[in-house]
Each structure stands twice: as C-alpha cells, then as structure tokens.
Amino acid sequence: MSFEIYLDVDDLLNSFTLPVLRRLSKRKIGPYDYDVYPKAAGYDFCEALRIIMEWEFADFPYNMSNVWNDHPELVDLFRDAPKSLECDRLIQWACDQVGPKNVYLATKPVPTPKCYYYKALWIRDNIPLSLHSNVIIHPNKWMMGRDDRLLIDDSWENCRKWCGPRICFGRPWNDSTHNLETVLRDFSVVGSASDVS
C-alpha cells in the first residue's frame, strides 16, 4: 500500500475566509491579509466578522448556522476564491513525496448543492489535471484517516479527528506554527510525518 497525502482545499490551497469577510464586511480586506483576522474568533468567521465590525453580540445577525442560508452569494467564493500563496508548492511537494496518483484533495462542502459544483470548477481551474480524479468532497473527511495517510488541513478539528499522521497548517484561527517552510523542511521524508499540531 502506498503512502498517501490528503490536502485540504479551503484556506489551505485557496484563500476563502478572508474573501468571505471582505464580502460581508464590505471592507477592503485582501485575500492574504491574515493579520486582519482576530485570533480570538477561532474557527468562526462570523465571530471574526462581528469583532472586525465592532458589533455588539446581541445585535449581530450572523452565525455559522444561518450564514449560508442568509447569504447564498457566499457560495460563489467556492468557485472564485484565489489560490493560496502556498498552493502550488504544497501540491508540488506532495507529488514529489508520493507521486500524483497518491495525492488527494479532501474538502468539506457546506449544505448547498451548488457548493459541490463550484468546488469542482475551482479544482478544474486551479489544480493540475493529474489530480482531478483524486477529489473527495465529503462532510466528514476524517473518516478516511489511516496510518499511511497524511492529512494537511487548516482545521484543527479535522486534524484532531484524523486517525493518522496530520499537519495542522498555521492560519490565524488555529494555534499551529506550521507553514510552507516547516512542511517542506520537516516533512521532506514522508515516513517521518507524525502527529503534530
């Protein structure tokens, strides 16, 4: 059995959360302006939006359970999100490690059918053709965790549930210090990958 690498898509291979904040706040937030994101919000971009907009909690109309229904236009970003700054090199690294046929994209949809279609379009337009048949869109990607499968994901929750080696990729909403440099430097031999946060 070959070792496999599973790459998250949203906020790992693309920049998704910051464009969401830009659209909802109507402020000039660039796709790589990670300093803008309030770390106190954790993995909750509605809370991040509330902090950025300085709204009182009681008045704030957005939360993670209603935002996709109340703002269906946000789904467009699954198609239009810009590539992350690390996308191309992470994919190249993963392909160098295990070969393209053992590199998978594992991405979680939001509960609207359009999301599946737009994710497929994003991958078609941004990811090398050799990976297009290795796409898994599933709400519980952690079910695929195994000892011979490495997950790289910006969601600590996904990493925590993954039964196998994982790297939580550092973004403002997690506490990880891993970035492109540490992944390329510390995990250049797949066999050394271990549980890290």
Ligand SMILES: [Mg+2]
């Ligand atoms: Mg993600």
